[in-house]
Amino acid sequence: MEDDLARRIASHPKYQELKAKRSSFGWWLTAAMLVVYYGFILLVAFDKQLLATRIGQGVMTLGMPIGLGVIVFTIVITAVYVRRANNEFDKLSDDITKAVLK
Numbered sequence: 001m002e003d004d005l006a007r008r009i010a011s012h013p014k015y016q017e018l019k020a021k022r023s024s025f026g027w028w029l030t031a032a033m034l035v036v037y038y039g040f041i042l043l044v045a046f047d048k049q050l051l052a053t054r055i056g057q058g059v060m061t062l063g064m065p066i067g068l069g070v071i072v073f074t075i076v077i078t079a080v081y082v083r084r085a086n087n088e089f090d091k092l093s094d095d096i097t098k099a100v101l102k
Helices: 002-011 013-046 063-100
Strands: none
Touching: 002 013, 002 063, 013 063
């Protein structure tokens, strides 16, 4: 019974759609995160002067808000993924469940 259920789910067109959309979206977000993170690391490695540039008269340098931006970017793309998963991916999952368990 379980093998038959797994086979029906795997062959369902909406499952194929869900798998493709989720995978594609995940790879785009991964690429964006890698660009942002490694961009920051490359700045740290090769342009310390830029990151050490003071902002105003205080002790804050340009590297601090850029580093904070990397952290905020991570939170934002996580929220984007969760929102899409809760709306689009969960709806597809429910449609698959209803269709397969008839």
